[in-house]
Amino acid sequence: MQANVNPNNSPVPVPAPGRPKVLIIGCGFGGLEAARALKDAAVDITLIDRANHHLFQPLLYQVATAGLAAPSISAPIRNLFRNQPNVTVLLAEAVGIDVAARSVALADGTALPYDHLIVAAGAGHGYFGNDGWAAYAPGLKTLDDAFRIRRRVLLAFEAAEREPDPVARKALLTFVVIGAGPTGVEMAGTLSEIAQHTLPGEFRHIDPSSAQVLLVEGGPRVLATFPENLSEKARLQLVHLGVDVRLKTRVTNIDREGLNVDAGEGGSYRIPSRCMVWAAGVAASPLARLLGEATGTPIDRAGRIAVASDLSLPGHPEISVIGDMAAARSHVPGQEPKPVPGVSPGAKQMGRAAAANLLRRLGGRPTEDFRYADYGNLATVGRRAAVVDLAAPWGPLRFSGTGAWLFWLFAHIYFLIGFRNRIGVLFDWATAYFHFQRPARIVTGVQHPAPGGRGPKN
């Protein structure tokens, strides 16, 4: 706030001189935890984010598939820090970092100076250089992405109901999810449930359960970060739910009418589809590349920056980079450092570690290496279908099926921010479970084709 408030006009006191200015970019899991961990520190924190809400991203696919309303998985950032007076929240977009001048440039042209900077700007979609595919196969990172996918899915069924040509109708009723990581598996399983259980009986000219849901994955198995037997369990669960899982099948092109794939020995072929979802790759915020170029720090293929063992930017102890932007490694004494997986516990732990190191620096103590505590991994596939891979201290323990699904469900409810959201989500899920209904099946922002211009309201 230092740059754009005129002290003569400011209705609140200007921060006391001498308190270190901490700037945090991004309020995902990492930035949120970092700011919270500095609750009692004698610092002035400015937390900026492009959105006004923290998003519980692990459940975003449920907004995209009409299972949850957006407010159920979103919490206004200001409200989260209402009782933490050392935090100032700004709705703003960071577009540059001047590491020499110690200042962050915002999209509106103002600059925010900092003494300490925590960069937690996350990741967007990565199309491996084929950015043109984004228009036809949107990814899922923000609420706007989720609304776009929800709209496409629901409108595909609507268009199919009115489509007389059987070939065009089949393309409208073919849903393709690209990438079989956790998000892709969840999307495919849920889309199949919608087609098989939610919509049948509501259409008069199509049978929604005739819709095909394809899960296309370049690698040899689904959920590649899980043990091989759990991957196979998840694949069988998907097949049981009606998903057509196509492994070792690489996407070579995507256009408005479908996609081309190369299945190796299975040959190359075309899949006509009018609704495709991208869940195949992420790319770190461009801020990572800017920092890399400014400091000569390597960037990996996913656009992440190689941080030091204490999560700082090499040569810049005043800057930490955390979460999906950081190619961070976990340091256990006596062991080879291991990459930190791109999951929410990783981002949260990095947030707390960066805050702790910042406090150590302020106290004149040496920083500590980051060590990732791995409690395991879990992913849901669909109705009463999930896989769980628990690490110590509760494991090693691997299980799948209904028990894993219940475990997943309560773990996610537990970690949801805000009491209200937890109850609301539980209620929506109970409705969905017992009635097969999707409470958020609404479409907004529809543009009707209008050859004669904008027509009247109906």
Add this chain to the structure above:
Amino acid sequence: MQANVNPNNSPVPVPAPGRPKVLIIGCGFGGLEAARALKDAAVDITLIDRANHHLFQPLLYQVATAGLAAPSISAPIRNLFRNQPNVTVLLAEAVGIDVAARSVALADGTALPYDHLIVAAGAGHGYFGNDGWAAYAPGLKTLDDAFRIRRRVLLAFEAAEREPDPVARKALLTFVVIGAGPTGVEMAGTLSEIAQHTLPGEFRHIDPSSAQVLLVEGGPRVLATFPENLSEKARLQLVHLGVDVRLKTRVTNIDREGLNVDAGEGGSYRIPSRCMVWAAGVAASPLARLLGEATGTPIDRAGRIAVASDLSLPGHPEISVIGDMAAARSHVPGQEPKPVPGVSPGAKQMGRAAAANLLRRLGGRPTEDFRYADYGNLATVGRRAAVVDLAAPWGPLRFSGTGAWLFWLFAHIYFLIGFRNRIGVLFDWATAYFHFQRPARIVTGVQHPAPGGRGPKN
């Protein structure tokens, strides 16, 4: 469905020839009731709407003011008619009606023939010929409208937090609602509650409770359709909630930076504001004017068509026009016909009456005049503030304050469609009441100012 399904391709049986084709345009309160009332009729109903959901419009202002999530007041139309096999739902926009050929033109160029037509396309905003004002003072009729207003309100506080200039900051913190009908009163009361109770404590450079909420009304009182003493009670409740009510104040111009008003003896002056909401006028769907021109039927100032006493279009007994599109009158034997108020019970009763008359015509019986059963009128102002004007058989009974507010609350919960929504809304309201929180305080679709082009994600 008759026009655009090729029987050879259609996956379901073509309707039996000879069953009358009933086409209903619009699934608001009127269209929904009409279709439901024809549940057991031997007709084939096609119900078209521009949206995929029925909207419980009386609570739309709560979506606009972040109190409710959109799915809480919306129900997928298909789902509502899942168990009514004589209804085919189409997501489509009607742009024309050929009364001679008995066919409705859709925006995509197809035409739907009908034997009986019920036009229930509702109303949009009316700017009294100043359509340019719509960009600066949006109205509230659809979910997209509500999202737009929610975004503007929340972003105004965000921008104020970053605005160093006190004059500009004051304009950002001045909210103007134009029109003091039920929607305007609800909006103004709720905006004031947000400023006074929800947001304070969350900002560091502004005091949200310093925000001004103005309710500007050209007439001499608020809630003009209520008895005069209740209007005055509502005005006092608004003032108590912190709303600056300006009666006999006519808007003469609206631009990006504020509005000009003419207060008669109070003179003409300017109100700088960056967030204005239009609740002053409605205009019937343009389909009303098309029907009027095609048949020589008069259109009133609000664009509504003068229907016959049985709600049919004069000279076209096969067409009924109902709800906000119809300048309908209530016929009580021995009394002068009275205009039907533009409220949801009116639309619902017209829907049932049009369906009943359709069945009478099919049975070769004469149609009956429409008679509006007036059970009274209620409007909420804000927290524990409402006015109720009950008619027979429970009245006449007039009351205001907490009791009226509770009455309003349970009446609206009762009429909300869908069990889930009722529970969810009750829960959200309880949260809002006890914690002053607004559960849907999320902003989507934000465009950040970016002088240097689109910046990186943060």
